[in-house]
Every structure is written in structure tokens, then in C-alpha cells.
Amino acid sequence: xxxxxxxxxxxxxxxxxxxxxxxxxxxxxxxxxxxxxxxxxxxxxxxxxxxxxxxxxxxxxxxxxxxxxxxxxxxxxxxxxxxxxxxxxxxxxxxxxxxxxxxxxxxxxxxxxxxxxxxxxxxxxxxxxxxxxxxxxxxxxxxxxxxxxxxxxxxxxxxxxxxxxxxxxxxxxxxxxxxxxxxxxxxxxxxxxxxxxxxxxxxxxxxxxxxxxxxxxxxxxxxxxxxxxxxxxxxxxxxxxxxxxxxxxxxxxxxxxxxxxxxxxxxxxxxxxxxxxxxxxxxxxxxxxxxxxxxxxxxxxxxxxxxxxxxxxxxxxxxxxxxxxxxxxxxxxxxxxxxxxxxxxxxxxxxxxxxxxxxxxxxx
Amino acid sequence: xxxxxxxxxxxxxxxxxxxxxxxxxxxxxxxxxxxxxxxxxxxxxxxxxxxxxxxxxxxxxxxxxxxxxxxxxxxxxxxxxxxxxxxxxxxxxxxxxxxxxxxxxxxxxxxxxxxxxxxxxxxxxxxxxxxxxxxxxxxxxxxxxxxxxxxxxxxxxxxxxxxxxxxxxxxxxxxxxxxxxxxxxxxxxxxxxxxxxxxxxxxxxxxxxxxxxxxxxxxxxxxxxxxxxxxxxxxxxxxxxxxxxxxxxxxxxxxxxxxxxxxxxxxxxxx
Numbered sequence: 001x002x003x004x005x006x007x008x009x010x011x012x013x014x015x016x017x018x019x020x021x022x023x024x025x026x027x028x029x030x031x032x033x034x035x036x037x038x039x040x041x042x043x044x045x046x047x048x049x050x051x052x053x054x055x056x057x058x059x060x061x062x063x064x065x066x067x068x069x070x071x072x073x074x075x076x077x078x079x080x081x082x083x084x085x086x087x088x089x090x091x092x093x094x095x096x097x098x099x100x101x102x103x104x105x106x107x108x109x110x111x112x113x114x115x116x117x118x119x120x121x122x123x124x125x126x127x128x129x130x131x132x133x134x135x136x137x138x139x140x141x142x143x144x145x146x147x148x149x150x151x152x153x154x155x156x157x158x159x160x161x162x163x164x165x166x167x168x169x170x171x172x173x174x175x176x177x178x179x180x181x182x183x184x185x186x187x188x189x190x191x192x193x194x195x196x197x198x199x200x201x202x203x204x205x206x207x208x209x210x211x212x213x214x215x216x217x218x219x220x221x222x223x224x225x226x227x228x229x230x231x232x233x234x235x236x237x238x239x240x241x242x243x244x245x246x247x248x249x250x251x252x253x254x255x256x257x258x259x260x261x262x263x264x265x266x267x268x269x270x271x272x273x274x275x276x277x278x279x280x281x282x283x284x285x286x287x288x289x290x291x292x293x294x295x296x297x298x299x300x301x302x303x304x305x306x307x308x309x310x311x312x313x314x315x316x317x318x319x320x321x322x323x324x325x326x327x328x329x330x331x332x333x334x335x336x337x338x339x340x341x342x343x344x345x346x347x348x349x350x351x352x353x354x355x356x357x358x359x360x361x362x363x364x
Numbered sequence: 365x366x367x368x369x370x371x372x373x374x375x376x377x378x379x380x381x382x383x384x385x386x387x388x389x390x391x392x393x394x395x396x397x398x399x400x401x402x403x404x405x406x407x408x409x410x411x412x413x414x415x416x417x418x419x420x421x422x423x424x425x426x427x428x429x430x431x432x433x434x435x436x437x438x439x440x441x442x443x444x445x446x447x448x449x450x451x452x453x454x455x456x457x458x459x460x461x462x463x464x465x466x467x468x469x470x471x472x473x474x475x476x477x478x479x480x481x482x483x484x485x486x487x488x489x490x491x492x493x494x495x496x497x498x499x500x501x502x503x504x505x506x507x508x509x510x511x512x513x514x515x516x517x518x519x520x521x522x523x524x525x526x527x528x529x530x531x532x533x534x535x536x537x538x539x540x541x542x543x544x545x546x547x548x549x550x551x552x553x554x555x556x557x558x559x560x561x562x563x564x565x566x567x568x569x570x571x572x573x574x575x576x577x578x579x580x581x582x583x584x585x586x587x588x589x590x591x592x593x594x595x596x597x598x599x600x601x602x603x604x605x606x607x608x609x610x611x612x613x614x615x616x617x618x619x620x621x622x623x624x625x626x627x628x629x630x631x632x633x634x635x
Binding site: 052055056057076077078079080081082083084086088090092093094103104106107108151152155161 | 526528529531532533534535536537538539542543546547550551553
């Protein structure tokens with residue numbers, strides 16, 4: 001095995017408390033240069049605290065922050081050379097878009113000629129050349145955040161930090177700017193740490209995702225791994241698994257704790273005992289009751305909603321156990337009350353050890 | 365509005381008008397006295413309109429010099445007040461310090477108690493230090509009155525400042541000095557302008573403290589008004605009063621509109 005190159009950013013056993021509240025506990029993270037990492041978690045999980053700690057606005061109680069192998073734990077914010085995009089945009093209201101972008105170059109005493117060139121390039125990168133002389137209040141939210149992005153990358157920071165940059169935008173703008181952030185960071189090969197509570201943003205943008213819960217990183221992996229093999233029912237619930245079925249696993253077979261049915265997941269992950277079987281709503285297929293086969297739960301249609309290209313069903317297997325299914329609308333429509341077999345494909349069933357939803361996370 | 369309600373509002377309207385008249389009549393009197401002549405007996409208005417009292421004021425009491433004194437002292441007082449108030453306001457607004465409310469009360473004390481009660485103390489100290497009859501000395505006396513206002517106005521400006529803008533400044537590479545010059549001061553500009561105007565007016569209009577520490581070279585407009593009244597030249601005193609009123613009126617009607625925070629500071633969308 002070849003030794004890993006020194007990561008751009010490394011966090012070594014970082015701990016931070018506010019009074020009796022433990023905001024971060026034993027955070028270990030290594031981000032190689034050029035990687036896009038998301039910190040994903042619900043509000044209060046410590047993700048923003050961690051970001052501000054990397055920026056230097058917060059000093060850890062213990063542990064170290066390393067950038068390119070250099071210990072920067074005690075280095076003040078302004079000398080860390082990091083870029084930051086804020087949820088509130090945080091543009092300087094007394095400066096135009098171009099002046100905002102020029103600001104970090106000015107405080108670094110960049111010569112005026114080079115400065116103007118780089119400001120032009122940065123504004124062009126976010127398609128705002130024509131709004132260079134506009135003040136923040138004259139720009140839309142999306143345009144303001146583009147200025148924020150240009151301002152954060154114009155001086156080639158060692159790490160770009162993004163604190164829920166899309167949260168204050170409309171849904172349509174959010175998607176557009178998400179693509180833009182992905183494009184810019186990819187093209188400039190920027191090392192980025194992106195804080196979000198939106199799993200779709202994290203999945204769409206990241207090379208790696210760190211899922212956080214109560215001040216800890218509970219899973220770190222590629223978007224595919226996080227999405228397909230959540231490490232706990234908390235992670236599964238957080239990355240959008242709509243169905244959580246309490247089961248008992250014995251010799252690879254998962255017997256439902258409600259009723260008699262048995263499911264056979266493709267990968268039981270060596271679990272024996274109480275577990276939760278998760279499956280995405282879109283992976284549930286509907287079959288006629290008469291058709292034989294494995295991994296089927298007999299259900300009754302409790303409710304349905306026509307959503308255009310797909311239909312959302314709520315199915316009841318037994319009282320207290322309901323499933324959500326999302327199927328293409330051209331595959332035939334079942335009516336409320338109809339009996340139906342819900343097919344849970346073995347390869348799409350994910351089992352994690354645990355007693356049930358609500359115990360160790362908001363699953364389902 | 366129904367007739368009954370309209371009738372009911374008549375006494376209210378009359379009361380309001382009477383109150384406005386009560387407030388403004390002294391100013392009307394001063395204006396009539398300053399610009400009128402031959403205003404005797406039972407006449408409602410002066411017989412003639414004239415600028416002669418202003419001419420007299422200039423000729424008899426060296427009004428130009430008095431004006432220079434007043435403005436110079438007010439400018440010094442403004443600068444000193446701001447230099448003292450900016451760090452004090454910053455500390456009060458953005459730091460947790462013990463006994464904050466006691467400190468604020470102490471700073472406001474000169475505005476709460478009558479000037480005359482501490483004017484004598486100020487005069488005694490000034491005589492001992494030979495600060496009387498000098499621009500700097502009188503300006504320093506005025507700072508006692510001006511700085512509390514400045515601290516209050518600036519503290520509220522600093523308090524309402526978005527902390528994320530300061531964080532942004534630091535992440536973008538500002539050291540403490542740059543952060544103050546490039547971010548904090550521009551953001552606090554409306555507050556700074558207001559504090560400067562308040563300080564200027566507090567000094568420009570002050571009479572009681574000035575009376576106890578002025579000298580022949582440092583007569584100010586309010587003191588000169590008093591001296592002219594004492595000399596029996598009521599029309600000259602009124603003319604000086606009109607000049608004395610100008611900055612206050614400018615402030616009230618013009619500048620106040622100009623220094624509206626939203627005109628100086630861009631709105632923060634999404635903040």
C-alpha cells in the first residue's frame with residue numbers, strides 16, 4: 001500500500017463544547033485536494049459549527065485542524081486563506097458586485113491591474129459580467145449568491161467552505177445554482193466543504209458525504225454508498241428512505257415483526273436479531289395479488305396521489321404497517337381499497353441493525 | 365366620516381392647533397422681532413420689514429468672529445466626541461462586560477441632570493488647568509454633553525450590525541484594522557453621521573456650560589444672544605437667535621431626511 005498524500009484538510013479528534021452542550025465530539029476527517037465533501041445532517045447536528053471551526057471563527061476545545069499538513073488550529077481566520085459562501089449571502093451592502101469580489105484581493109494588496117482582471121474573470125465564471133456595478137440590493141437572491149461565490153473563489157482559497165448556500169433561494173433557482181456550484185468547483189478543482197441538511201444537494205454535488213448526528217460523523221462515504229448502504233437507521237431516514245419495516249433477521253431471512261411475512265434481502269450484512277429493512281418508495285413495485293414470487297407483501301391501497309409522470313401510493317400491509325410506493329403512471333392504476341402485492345426487490349432492500357424507527361433516528 | 369363624528373373631532377382639532385401654536389409662538393415672536401421694525405402698542409404685526417438688526421448685530425458685536433468661534437468649537441467637540449464614543453460604543457454594543465447598565469447610566473448622567481449642577485465643577489477644574497477662554501477648553505466642556513448622545517447612537521448602530529458580515533470580512537482576509545476600516549466603519553456610517561450631527565448641535569447650542577468657561581476671545585452665539593438681551597438690544601438678540609436657529613432647522617428638516625439609514629446603506633436581502 002502506498003502512503004496517502006497529505007490531505008488538503010484534516011481534522012484530528014476535534015471536540016467543541018458550548019457550556020454543557022457538546023457540539024462536536026471526536027471528529028476525524030481527511031479531505032484530499034480537489035475533493036468535494038458535504039457535511040449532511042439535521043439542524044443542531046454540529047455541521048455549521050464544524051464549518052466555522054475549519055474557517056477559524058471557532059476554536060476547538062481539543063483536537064487539531066490541519067491544512068496541507070500544517071497545524072492551523074491557532075492561526076487566525078484572516079490568515080487561513082479560506083473561501084466562504086454564506087447562507088445569508090453576507091455581501092457588503094456598501095459595495096457593488098465588482099467591489100465585493102475585489103475586496104479579498106484588495107485586503108491582500110493585489111496590484112490593481114491584476115485585480116481587475118481577476119474580478120472580471122470571476123464575475124464571468126458566474127455569468128454576472130453585466131451586473132458588475134450593481135449593488136447587492138439591486139440583485140436577485142440568486143445573483144447575490146453568485147456574487148458570494150465569485151467573491152469566495154477569486155483569490156484561489158485553499159479550501160472553499162459553503163454554509164447552506166442554497167437555503168435562502170426559491171426551488172427553481174436552487175437547482176440552477178446547485179449546478180453552477182458543481183460546475184465551478186469541478187472546473188477549478190476546488191477543495192470544498194459543503195454544509196447542508198438537504199440530502200439531494202449532498203448527493204448531487206459531492207464526491208464524499210459525511211453524515212452527522214449529534215456532533216458526530218456517523219457515516220462517511222461516496223453518495224452511492226450513503227444512498228445504497230446507509231450505516232444506521234438514522235442515516236437511512238435522513239437520506240430519504242420512505243419505508244422502514246421493523247424485522248427480526250435469522251439466517252439471512254427477515255421476518256416482519258408485524259405479521260408473518262418474510263423478506264429476503266440480497267445482502268443481510270451479517271445481521272442477526274432485530275433490524276430495520278429500508279426501501280425507497282421508487283423501488284417498490286406493484287404486482288397483481290395472484291402473481292407468485294418472493295419478497296412480496298400483500299397490501300390494500302389506502303390512498304393514492306396522481307403526480308403527472310408518477311403516482312404515489314400509500315399501501316397498508318397490516319394495521320400499523322404502511323408502505324409508500326412511487327410508480328410510473330403508465331403502468332396501470334389501482335383504486336383505493338384494491339388488493340395489491342408490493343414487490344420489494346431483494347437488491348433494493350437495505351437492512352440495518354436496530355430496534356425500530358424512533359429509537360435511534362427519524363426513519364421513515 | 366359621519367357628521368356626528370366630524371363634530372366630535374372639532375374640539376380635538378382645536379386643542380391640537382392650540383398646542384402647536386403654544387409651541388411655535390415663541391419662534392414666531394423671535395422672527396417678527398428679528399425682521400420687523402416699529403412694532404409697538406397693540407399692533408399685531410410690525411409696521412416695517414427690515415434686515416437692519418442683522419446689520420447692527422454684525423457691526424456692534426463682531427458677529428463674524430462669534431460665528432467662527434461657535435463653529436470651530438462645535439467641530440472640535442464633534443471630533444473629540446466621536447474619537448471617545450466609537451471605542452466606548454463598540455465595547456458596550458459587542459462585548460459582555462460587567463456592570464454594563466451602570467456604565468451606561470454613568471455615561472448618560474450629564475444628559476439626565478441639569479447642566480448648572482456640574483457647570484460649576486467644570487469651571488473650577490478649567491480655571492485650575494487654564495482651559496477657560498480657549499477653543500479646546502470649551503470644546504472639551506461640550507464633549508461632556510455631546511459624547512453621551514454619540515455613544516448611544518453609535519452603540520445602537522454597532523449592535524444592529526450583521527455579525528455575519530464581520531465574519532465574512534475575516535474569512536476573506538481582513539486583519540482587525542482592515543475589518544474596522546473597510547467593513548465596520550462603512551456599515552456604521554449612518555450612525556456616525558447621526559452621532560456627528562448630534563454632537564455638533566449639542567455644542568453649537570450649548571449655553572449654560574459655555575457661560576461659565578467662556579472668555580472675551582471665545583464668545584459663542586448663545587452667549588452673545590444672552591449678552592445682547594442683557595444689554596437691552598432685543599431686536600439684535602432676536603437676529604442672532606435666528607442665526608443660532610439655522611443649523612437646528614437644517615438638521616430638523618433637511619439633514620434628517622438625507623441621513624436616513626436606508627439611503628446610505630443597501631438593504632440586506634435574505635439577511
